[in-house]
Amino acid sequence: MKFICTQENLNKGLIIVSHIAGRSATLPILNNVLIKVSGGVISLSTTNLEIGITAKIRGKVTKEGEFTVQAKLIADYINLLPKENIELDLEEQTLFIKCDNYKTSIKGVSANDFPLIPALDERESVNLKAGDLKNALAQVMFAVAVDESRPEISGVLFSFSGKNLVIAGTDSYRLAERKIGLIGEYPGERKLIIPLRTLQEVYRILAESEDEALNILINDNQILFKFNEEISLTSRLVEGQYPDYQQIIPQESRTQAKVKTAELARVVKSASLFCKPGINDVKLSFDPAKGEITVSSVNSAVGENKVVVAAETTGEKNEVVFNYRYLLDGLNNLDSEEALLGLISDSAPGLLKPAGNQNYLYVIMPIRQ
Numbered sequence: 212m213k214f215i216c217t218q219e220n221l222n223k224g225l226i227i228v229s230h231i232a233g234r235s236a237t238l239p240i241l242n243n244v245l246i247k248v249s250g251g252v253i254s255l256s257t258t259n260l261e262i263g264i265t266a267k268i269r270g271k272v273t274k275e276g277e278f279t280v281q282a283k284l285i286a287d288y289i290n291l292l293p294k295e296n297i298e299l300d301l302e303e304q305t306l307f308i309k310c311d312n313y314k315t316s317i318k319g320v321s322a323n324d325f326p327l328i329p330a331l332d333e334r335e336s337v338n339l340k341a342g343d344l345k346n347a348l349a350q351v352m353f354a355v356a357v358d359e360s361r362p363e364i365s366g367v368l369f370s371f372s373g374k375n376l377v378i379a380g381t382d383s384y385r386l387a388e389r390k391i392g393l394i395g396e397y398p399g400e401r402k403l404i405i406p407l408r409t410l411q412e413v414y415r416i417l418a419e420s421e422d423e424a425l426n427i428l429i430n431d432n433q434i435l436f437k438f439n440e441e442i443s444l445t446s447r448l449v450e451g452q453y454p455d456y457q458q459i460i461p462q463e464s465r466t467q468a469k470v471k472t473a474e475l476a477r478v479v480k481s482a483s484l485f486c487k488p489g490i491n492d493v494k495l496s497f498d499p500a501k502g503e504i505t506v507s508s509v510n511s512a513v514g515e516n517k518v519v520v521a522a523e524t525t526g527e528k529n530e531v532v533f534n535y536r537y538l539l540d541g542l543n544n545l546d547s548e549e550a551l552l553g554l555i556s557d558s559a560p561g562l563l564k565p566a567g568n569q570n571y572l573y574v575i576m577p578i579r580q
Contacts, residue, residue: 212248212276212301216268218294218310224255224266225286227416227442231264232257232282243279244286245325246299246306248272256328257282262409263328263445264416280306280319288315328445335401335429337371338394341438344425345417347378347389348410350544350571355407356382363451366404371397379456380407385537386456386574387544394424404449405434412444460574461562464553466497466529468504469566470522472550475504476542478518482508483535485516492578493538496530497522497554504552508535531557532578538563541573 228244235241238260245256251272256265278301288308289297297310306317348367356364370377374396379388413436417425420438428435436444482493485508496505504522509515531554542550547565554561557580563573 212246212278213274213299214248214253214270214272215296215298216253216270218289218292218297220268220270221297222286222289222292224268225282225289227266227419228255228257228264229282229286230257230415231259231262231412233259235259240279240320240324240326242281242283243320243325244282245277245279245322247277247322248275249277250275256325258326258328260326261406261447262412263326264412265328265443267441276301277322278304278306278319279322279325280317285317288317329433331428331430331433331435331445333428337376337397337427337429339376339391339425339427340394341417341420341423341425343391345414346546347376347391348414348417350389350546351378351380351387352407352410352414353380353540353544354382354385354387354573355380357407358382362449363404363453366406366449366453367410368453369403369405371401371403372399373397379453381454381456383454384534384576385541386459387541388456388460388572390570401429402453403429403434404451404453406446406449409434409444409446416442416444459560460572461553461555461560464526464555464562466499466524466526466554468497468522468524468552468554470504470520470550470552472542472545472548472565475506475520475550476539478506478520479535479539479542481518482506482516483539484508485510485513486535490578491534491536492532493535494530494532495552496528497524497526497552498528499524499526500528529554529556531561532580533561533575534578537575541575544573545571 232242247254253270254267292310295311300307308315358365368379374393377390426437432448493508504520507517541563545565549566551564551566560574
C-alpha cells in the first residue's frame with residue numbers, strides 16, 4: 212500500500228472517523244483505523260461494533276492494500292503536520308509517513324481482523340436537508356435519557372410518514388418533538404429507534420459538513436447515513452417499542468401565556484440560585500388579569516427570590532412548580548424570540564412551544580408539592 216494525499220484531506224478524514232475508536236482492552240483492533248486503498252479509492256474506517264464510519268479521501272495511488280494503525284495516534288500526528296503533501300507507504304507491518312521534513316513510522320496490525328462494516332441496500336431510502344436534521348437533533352437529543360435499563364428511551368424515535376419525519380426524545384420527565392419535511396416522499400410509514408450515541412456522531416459530522424442534502428438507507432435492524440459520496444455512518448437500531456408519548460401531550464390548556472424567551476430564561480436562572488438543593492424547584496404563577504408571570508423560589512437556608520415578568524396571559528389564574536433545569540433546557544432550544552406556555556393545573560404536564568411555529572413542542576412534568 213502506497214499513496215500520496217494532502218495533509219488537509221487526510222486530517223479531515225481522520226477527524227471524522229477517529230472519534231468512535233475506543234479504548235477497548237478486550238478487542239484492541241477497535242482502537243484502530245482501517246486504511247484501505249482499492250480501485251484507486253482511499254478510505255478510512257473505524258467501528259465500535261455498534262457504529263461504523265467510513266470517509267473517502269482524494270489522493271494519488273501508487274500501490275493498493277490495507278492496514279490498521281491506532282486511530283488516535285495517527286489522527287493526532289497528522290493534525291500536527293504542515294499543510295503539504297503526505298506520502299504513506301506500508302512495509303512489513305509498519306506504516307511510513309513522510310511530509311516535508313517530517314519522517315515517522317507507525318507499527319500496526321493486519322486488516323484481516325478488522326470487523327466488517329455491513330453494507331446496506333437501497334430498498335428503503337429517504338432524502339432530507341442536512342441543515343433541517345442538524346437543527347432538529349439539537350432540539351431533541353438533550354431530552355433523551357441515558358438509561359441502560361430502558362434502552363428504548365435511551366434512543367431517539369424517528370417516525371417517517373409521507374413527506375414528513377417526526378423526531379422525538381424523552382427521559383420520562385420531559386419530552387421534545389420536532390417535525391421536518393423530507394425531500395420526496397417515504398412510501399408508507401416506519402418508526403425507528405436510533406441510539407443517542409449514533410445521532411451525536413451524526414450531529415458532529417453535520418456540524419462540520421457543508422452538504423445540502425442527506426441520504427438515509429434503512430434495513431430491518433440497521434440504518435445508514437450518507438452525507439455525500441465521501442462520508443457514511445452505519446449503526447444498529449434499538450430493538451423494542453417506543454412509549455406512546457402522544458397521550459401525555461396536553462391537547463388543551465386552562466392558562467396560556469406568551470412571553471419573551473430570553474427574558475424568562477434569565478429570570479429562571481436567577482430563581483435557580485435560591486432553589487432547594489436536589490429539588491431544583493421554581494414556581495411560576497400566572498395572573499391573566501395583570502398580564503404577568505411571577506417566578507419565585509425559596510430556600511430556607513439561603514433566602515428567597517421573586518421576579519415578575521410581563522406576559523400576554525389568557526385563561527384562568529394558575530401556578531405550577533417545575534425543575535428549573537428542565538425548563539431552561541426547553542427555553543434554550545425553542546429557537547424563537549417568544550415562547551408559548553400552556554398549563555392545565557399544578558399536577559398536569561406543561562406545554563412549551565415557539566411562538567408562530569407548529570413544528571416543535573416541549574412537554575415538561577411538574578414537581579408535585
